Structures are given as C-alpha cells and as structure tokens.
Amino acid sequence: MQPLPVPPAGDPGFTLEEMKQFVIEHFENFVNRKKAEVARQNLSADFLDHDEPSGPQVGPEAAIEMMTELYKKWPDLHVTVEDILAERDKVMVRNTWRATDAASGQKIEFHGFVLWRFANRRIVERWATVTAPRAV
Template sequence: MKKFVADHFEDFVNRKKPEVALVNLSADFLDHDEPSGPQVGPEAAVAMMKAAYQKWPDLHVDIEDMIAEGDKVMVRNTWRATDAASGKKIEFHGFVLWRFANWKIVERWATLTAPREA
C-alpha cells in the first residue's frame, strides 16, 4: 500500500495525470476533506487537481514520512509551487490518511497548512 500511495502522488501531482484518480480511487471513494466539502467518487479529485495545476503549474509534492497499518496509510508531505498569477513561490505542508479496500483508495482525510511564501 505504501508503494501504491507513493506512485499515486507521483502520477496525480508530480506528473500531472489527474485521470489516475479514476483508476486508483474506488467509484464510491469518500473524500472527507475535499476543499468544496465531502465528496463521493473520484471526479471531484480530478477537478481539484486540474484547478491546482492551473493555479500552480509547477506544483510538486514530496513525501516526508509514510506509515502503513492495517488498511490505512498516513503520509506527511511538503508541497511546493509557483503561483501562476503572482509568480511567487509557495510552500505548504500536509497530512493525508488513506483507507484501502480491494486495492483501491476508498477514503481520504487531509489536513493542510496555509500556503506561505517560500
């Protein structure tokens, strides 16, 4: 599961392939912390990342720590990007907890810090 999550972040964020969510997330995926409120299904995640790529074209995430136990993987990560409108470099940090079933991500909880200039 740790490799699955690492590969998911690499494709979904760093390689800017939002469609990977349609493969990696279950059809009934529940995102408890989607910016627009809790969402069911992978489509909201795809839309969120497409908007993020527009705002921060060079968006990149680094996994700092990862812990797996049972059906869950917890990740601490650092996000870096340049704001397309201002040209300012930003950085923010987060924790994400993923729950798995049948080798799909079925739930997500996330906490992010506010972006700050890097």
C-alpha cells in the first residue's frame, strides 16, 4: 500500500483565535446545520483525513459522504465544542456528540478529540478519536 500524500506545510493564514473560530463555525455548519457542502470551502483539495472510519482519505468528498450517511442515521446529530486550543498551525477540540438513532429511537452520546492542521486558510489535515456511542 502506497503512503498517502501529506499536504504541504504553509502559513495557516489565520491568527490562533481565527483558527479556533473557523473550527467552531465548521462544526456548526458541517454537523449541526447539516451543510455538508461547506467541506468543499473549508477543507483543502488535498485534505488528508487520517482517521476517517473507512481508512485514511484524501480530499473533502469522503468527509461529505461520511456526514451525509450520519445525517440519515442520526437526523438530530449535534456536536458541542467543550474545549478548544490552538498552537502554531493546529487546533485541538474536545467535543460531545449527541443524537437519536433513526432506526431505534434510542438517544446516544459519544465524545471525541479532533486535531486540525491549517495551511493557506484551509483545513489540510485531521486526526480524530471518538468513544463508542452509548445510550443516554
């Protein structure tokens, strides 16, 4: 298996506070408002998602496909940013995800950490870890 190309480093194009606000707005639009298409403007064309559930992916389309499926599975999916830190060209977020499973009606919750790397005013890389969904 060939290694995936890592997007080049570059000036993030934002201050630390601007990067944090960008990530908060990305979550708000991409997850809470269910606007999957914002990935095309927020993620670089060579965006590398190291932790996409189906394996590492390049480009925003895999993220759009994943979220579109989650919108169907969990129609009221909502993420809350609990903590956010920024340093150099990266933003780290601790978040809580809540939803109701469309098939069972069961309310669920899970938690995660996401690390985003920026270059040229776009998100270029993502690493994430999440807990297994649990009934609430």
